[in-house]
Amino acid sequence: MATWPSSSDPSNQEAVAIRKRNKSDQIKFLIPLIYAPVLPLIRLTLRKNPVVRDRLFTAVLxxxxxxxxxxxxDLYDIESK
Known part of the structure; x- marks a missing residue:
């Protein structure tokens, strides 16, 4: 029967701290979920104003x-360290 490391184990505490920090840092990977619906909405809502539509679409892109x-x-920088 395997024994689990105790909560006072320093390596276990470090892993928990890294896991907590990474969860808060992961929000930056959800930003594409905002871009995905915004780009088609720009094209649809500004159909009558093509100059503004194209400039805004280009800026968001x-x-x-x-x-x-x-x-x-940022990922490559972390991997190189």
Whole structure:
């Protein structure tokens, strides 16, 4: 029968602290769930004003790509350490 590490075990406490910190940091990965419906809504709602529609669509798309590249470079930075 295997024994579980006690709650006073330092390695166990460190793992719990990392898990708690990572849960709060994971919200940045949910941002694409906002971009996904916003982009088609921009195209549909601003159908009668094509100049504003195209500029806003482009700005949101650039923001989405900037956010994605930030996440990727942040992940590579963590892996390199």
């Amino acid at each position: 650039v923001g989405a790509f900037a956010h994605g590249s930030y996440l990727v470079t």
